[in-house]
Amino acid sequence: MTRVLHVRDLRVSFPAPDGHRFHPVDGVSFSLDRGETLALVGESGCGKSLTSLALLRLVPPPGRVDAGSTIRLGDTDVLSLEGEALRRIRGRRIGMIFQDPMTSLNPVFTVGDQIAEGVRAHLPVTKAQARERALALLQEVGIPDPAGRLDAYPHQLSGGMRQRVMIAIALAAEPEILVADEPTTALDVTVQAQILEVLDQLRRARGMAVLLITHDLGIVAGRADRVAVMYAGQIVEEAPTLELFAHPSHPYTQGLFASVPRISGPVERLTPIGGTVPSPTAFPSGCRFRPRCPQAFDKSELPPDLLAVGPDHRMRCWLAEGRGGRD
Amino acid sequence: MTSVSPPLLEVRDLVKHYAAGGLFAGGPPVRAVEGVSFTVGRGETVALVGESGCGKSSVGRTILRLQEPTSGRAVFDGTDVFALDRAALRRLRRRMQIIFQDPYSSLNPRMTVGAAVAEGIEIHGLAKGAEVARRVAALLAEVGLDPGYARRYPHEFSGGQRQRVGIARALAVEPSFIVCDEPVSALDVSVQAQVLNLLADLQRERGLSYLFIAHDLAVVRQIARRVEVMYLGRIVESGPTEALLASPRHPYTVALLSAVPEPDPTRRRSRIVLRGDLPSPSDPPSGCPFHTRCFHPGRNERCRTELPLLRPVGATLAACHYAESTPAAAPATAASA
């Protein structure tokens, strides 16, 4: 499989009031192959959104990507690009869709204009050609009556349709990678199903790689090939989807599974994870999950490395040392 | 309903229309709620489920008379809620409370958490002086917060903690019934579980009844004994939770159920992806509101012209002419490797 994205030791830092810098993203590494979907799973504050922004060098100031991080798009070193070269990868090689389609679309421009803009920014086409392309894209994302919708304004469309428009804009320049940051969180569940279906179809048709950022384990189960679970700025478990769901190993992952209400199976009292997510300005020392971990032990005082627990399955926990292979 | 005692809340033919405003002023009204009827028993949790635009939040607010109904009746413990004068309504507010969805806008940013919780106590004169502070501390502890937090402001708390404050605030007046308007939708997964457990515990300890408004069927299953499924302002299916989820009879319920992403990659259910978009509530379809997107093979002219009424089908009530033959989603199968 061709690797299209390689991220190593990504660190994003922000200045704290006392002058030091803190790291909401602290040493994240992963890679993406052509045509595969990697899900980045975690709750608010774990750093997953910042990670995706960093890929496009969109980290809002005063935050910045720290030296020592590596982001490689094929052969291109994203972090060394400047100006025009950087602009050329945004949209052209990596496309991004955001969570809230209402605020991500410009309310004073028509939908067709916004898609065409995405096309013209990267492809040498005339206005007329761009418009045709926009029409084709609207069709591709499954908008009914695309010709009629080309000149509609965002507020005239429903949430599901707006999200499809966002997808069309993101795909306008034919990127190799699509980063989808909680693309369906703001949508109703039936609309969510539609959008995820569209994304899947497009991915297969174009051979795109998708980085899917979400907190919803159900979406992950249905749509991702591989999963990386994030907590407190770090990846704490990564595995192919089937493997992760069959053998969730990190106590945080296990906690997440135990706290999700199920649509089938027995109804039992949920077991939430005690405590609260730590603030990036004050991550615990040693293993960051230790204060909330029911299985913490003395070695947890040392920050754990990513250790193997199964086939292609690693977790950031000293408990892995008890089991080199499957439990 | 198997209990013999009369229901705590009975809602009959509730209708709520909003006049079209803003750019659309003078246009057709938004028919948010179009004749909804249900009951909530003592100590029971009934869930009102549906997607955006179905009118569930409007139902919740109208029952409490935070908005005036267009027509219909709501009888709470023998009292006609819509017929009360201001003073009597104020007294009733002690017994019927509400918890809101958005933890960020449901607390006054310029009021300490303690003052927010104490407000109900002050309004109804339930305690004076030092007793108020004592009660506030006890309530905060009951919802799992450190009583010392009373002096702090909402912005110092996380979403989950704010939601707990909202619950404490509602409990302060000692209600017997609480409308929970999507109380966990805006929370993270693990926090959601904490709050759900809290609500369940409080129900047990205080004998509360809940009208639980939500869009997430999995959450509803966790906490509600009966479910009312809403679509475009009407109840399309109603019944005990397990029965409704095990064999849904209305096509919308089937679609809703199949769309819920399940955290189990080995269960590959066939997903029913609905065509089209939700019709506008100011211009609902004729006949059955769902017919424009319905996938039932038996769908025909009758669906377009005649509004189906809720009738018993199997273990639930469903508003569909052909509910007996509604195709279920393909049964869940374990994928082979």
Added chain:
Amino acid sequence: MSTLREALGAVWRTPRGRAGMGFLAFLALLALLGPLALPEPFRQFDLEELANAAPSVDHPFGTDQLSRDVLSRVVSGARISLAVAALAVGLSVTLGAAVGLVAGYWGGVLDAVLMRLVDGALAVPRLFLLLLVLSVPDRVPLAALILLIGTTGWFATSRLVRAEVLRLREETFVRAAEALGASRRRVIFRHLLVNAAGPLLVAATLGVGDVILLEAGLSFLGLGVQPPTPSWGGMILDGRPVLEAAPWVSVFPGAAIILTVLATNLVGDALRDAFDPRGA
């Protein structure tokens, strides 16, 4: 209200805010201490000095045509100018808040009528109106001046408050208060006004600068604060005849106006920043 304390604290933390607040505090102190702070009573004619003496150690701001110490006069003028500004703005803010609140909360016909009145009033140029009214009588008592300035300055504030109330009225926490059984009065005072206070405070602070300029202008034209009550505008007027020979008579009061208005604007800006990107 502790939010006020927090806001002032936030202002103090910015360099601009600190400069502005510092200056205003200093000025207020001078104005309060008043006669005790003056090197000499402003009415005192220093018979030993020449009139129009340049600034010196004895008279840091120089003397005017009547051999009065300019510094003393500037400090006395501060009392008057600040008092007029504070009282007039207080009046404007109260009126504006009341009208804005009524219009925003009750809405409907009342809102429409009030806002049309405000629209009409805003169409009338304030300065000309004041000039007209003030030029009719021979003497205008200070109280009347304050009243006039106050009652002509509330229109924009009312629109501001109305907009805030309209926005806040739909907030969930207001629904929550209603659900608890809160009376109208409670909702208005504890929930609406309290949250509208931020923008209101900003408008008030900036308004102080406006009124100081307005009053100075009126006094300069002889229509504002009447002599012998000292005011900065009046002092600039007094210094006109000797502008070439003794510019300090006009310059120092002028500088005082500039610095004070600058200070109020700095504080107002910092307050606005403090209220905007807040928690929630």
